[in-house]
Amino acid sequence: MVKRLDATEKALEMIQLLSEQHGDLMFYQAGGCCEGTQPQCFEKGGFFPRMNDVCIGTINGYEFWVDRDLFEYWQYSHFTLDVLDGFGPGGFSLETPYNKTFKIHYRLFTEEELKNLEPVKRME
Amino acid sequence: MPNAIKRPSFKDKYDNYINGKWTAPSKGKYFDVISPIDGKVFTQAAHSTKEDIELAVNAAHDAFKSWKNVSATERSILLNKIADRIEENLEYIASVETVDNGKAVRETLNADIPLAIDHFRYFAGVIRAEEGSATELDKDTLSLIINEPLGVVAQIIPWNFPILMAVWKLAPALAAGNCVVLKPAESTPVSIMVLMELIGDILPAGVVNIINGFGAELGRPLVTNPKVSKAAFTGSTATGRLVMQYATENIIPVTLELGGKSPNVFFNSVMDEDDEYLDKAIEGAVLFCLNQGEICTCPSRLLIQEDIYDAFIKRVIERVQAIKVGNPLDPTVMMGAQASQIQKDKIASYLKLGKEEGAEVLTGGDINHLGGDLENGYYIQPTLFKGHNKMRIFQEEIFGPVLAVTTFKTVEEAIEIANDTMYGLGAGVWTRDAHELYRVPRAIQAGRVWVNQYHSYPAGAPFGGYKQSGVGRENHKMMLAHYRQTKNMLISYNKQKLGFF
Known part of the structure; x- marks a missing residue:
């Protein structure tokens, strides 16, 4: 089965640091102005996904949720969670006070991969 | 760059502005502020914590005890004084905004700051003419409706128009008391701190x-503070949904402005003549570059009727290629820098x-890549x-200054594509046809449809x-209702008891 989500070493280090500070975490990605379409990191349970939103996988056991409307467009892409130096887009994501910003690198799945993707979990 | 606006100087660091005083953050920490023009640190700002939020909310809560009794006349005078003070310092504030945000000074001089000034004047004006209401519900019963301010309001501002977006929220909140x-x-x-240096004493x-x-x-300590209304x-x-979620804690109202993917629709009649209207329409298609595209209403989807596509897009591309990009402090530069490295x-x-x-x-x-001092911008x-x-x-x-272009054949298809988005903030419709001029804007699901123009934001x-x-609806007196309670005094002039008990 092909995974929809991976993370870079740098992202994993940042997640480790944040979980020491805040406990269990979650990720959520939706749209809109400014920090829209950037992955947002919150304390686990700190954000209510919408009904039918999509969990595309976990990182260190922490769920990565995406907005159900945008999943219609994102379902064909593999997500790699990375972290960049600096801040800018805003929002309430937990990494920004450390002068860091999570970012997704996208890669379109091949035809072969699309036939063998891990199933996703929906918010019920 | 002989005509460049002078780059303003800044203090080494900016404290918080609490209770009319510059106040160092409780933990003494600051963070670097980078100018998008050159990617260099030019000052520092307070890295505040929840203790500072507490101080500010308490100060606001105390101030409200007397501010709520200030008459509409006096509030109006103060808002007009703020507008005058900003106007007296327009070029300075515009240059500060350009260094902070990276946008072209041509825009801060002619749009951001003049619009901010007018916004204060608009709300100073409308509160003088406002009235509550009195209704005689029956011969002995009078319903009085009196507008009362909410108290302390929390406002979280975006980075694309730091001063103008702050003023869109500040002016109605203050006008309402x-x-x-x-x-x-x-x-x-x-830039907002520099603005407060200039207007704080008013x-x-x-x-x-x-x-x-x-x-x-x-965000959380601010929105969930029990003294915030x-x-x-x-x-x-x-983040908007998170603000709404936090607002459930004390059941407080929220207003949110959360973005768009605005369609800008051009029907074939725009090319019926090669005249000043067509010239305006071409510019209208190129307005996706205003503010480097960092606008919630950026007309980022260009929909062109198929039979004029080739001729129209040729003119659009020529106009885009004529955009002068360079040092944002040069008043001839049309497009500046994106607001941050991350955004870029x-x-x-x-x-x-x-x-x-x-x-x-x-x-x-x-x-x-602009080279020289700007290479790292x-x-x-x-x-x-x-x-x-x-x-x-x-979708x-x-x-950013990125336009997605597509074509349509019929009016119906144009409407279908225009509405095929989760957003509904802005839209543009361009046509010389009187029926399309009304029918299409009504069919587009968006709060603002510009008709034969785009990107104008007049107060009112x-x-x-x-x-x-x-x-919510900003930029209009109806925003006052989002910053107020309705007090209803229901008065009986009947001396008879109900007779129930």
């Missing part, structure tokens, strides 16, 4: 308080994505992609979103 705790965006924290202490820092640390936010969908990276990944999705690059398509080439509405670059808000025209673009 509220006190404010405002958090600027962390990437543009300074208002009583504690009426406006500004706290800098990070949404991750300040309302929250206003502009930014992304996820985000736009760059959409440029890559558009190419991978198979969209055709009509012009631009890359990072803009955050510049992107104005870019046109031709593709179809199901591509990600047509996701890029917030309500602005806000349908669908997932938000709640």
Whole structure:
């Protein structure tokens, strides 16, 4: 089965640091102005996904949720969670006070991969 | 650059503005502020914590005890004084905004700051003419409706128009008689502080308080503070929903402005003549570059009727290629720098994505290397992609000078494509046909449809979103209702008892 989500070493280090500070975490990605379409990191349970939103996988056991409307467009892409130096887009994501910003690198799945993707979990 | 506006000087660091005083953050920490013009640190801003929020909210709460009794006449006079003070310092404030945000000074001089000035004057004006109401419900029963301010309001400001977006929220809140705790965006924290240096003395202490820092640390303590009676936010969908979620804690109202993917629709009649109207229409298509595309209403989807596509897009591309990009402090420069390195990276990944999705690059398509002192600034080439509405670059808000272009055959198809988005903030409709002029704007699900124009924001025209673009209407006196309670005094002049008990 092909995974929809991976993370870079740098992202994993940042997640480790944040979980020491805040406990269990979650990720959520939706749209809109400014920090829209950037992955947002919150304390686990700190954000209510919408009904039918999509969990595309976990990182260190922490769920990565995406907005159900945008999943219609994102379902064909593999997500790699990375972290960049600096801040800018805003929002309430937990990494920004450390002068860091999570970012997704996208890669379109091949035809072969699309036939063998891990199933996703929906918010019920 | 002989005519460049002088780059203003800044203090080494900016404290919070609490209770009319410059107040160091409780933990003594500051963060670096970078100018997008050259990518260099030019000052520092307070890295505040929840203790600072507490101080500011308490100051606002105390100030409200007397501010709520200040008459509409006096509030109006103060708002007009603020407008005059900003006008006297227009060029200075415009240059500060350009250094903080990176946008061209041509825009801050002619749009951002003049609009901010007029916004204060508009609300200073409307509150003088306002009235409550008295209704005789029956011969002995009178219903009086009196508007009362909410109290302390929390306002969280985006970085794309740091001063103007702050003023869109400040002016109606103050006009309605509220006190404010405002958090600027962390990437543009300074211009609002400079504004407060200039106007702070006009208002009583504690009426406006500004706290800098990070949404991750300040958003929740601010919105959930029991003394805060309302929250206003502009930014992304996820953060907007989080603000709304926090607002449930004390059941406080929220207004939200959350973005868009606005269609700009051109019908074939625009090319019936080669006249000044067509010239205006071409400019209208190129307005996706205003503010480097960092506008929630950026007309980022260009819909052109198929039979004029070739002729029309040729003119659009010529106009885009004539855009002068350079030092934002040069008043002849038309497009400046993106507001942060992260934002520039985000736009760059959409440029890559558009190419991978198979969209055709009509012009631009890359990072803009300006060399010299500007080489480390955050510049992107104005870019046109031709593709179809199901591509990600047509559905996701890029917030940069990137235009997704497609065609349609019929009016019905234009409306269908225009509405095929989760957002409904802005839209543009261009036609010489009188029926299309009315029918199409009515059919588009958006709060603001510009007809034969785009990107005008005069005070007095309500602005806000349908669908997932938000709640509330700024820029109009109806915003006062979002900053007020309705007090109903229901008075009986009947001496007879009910007879129930």
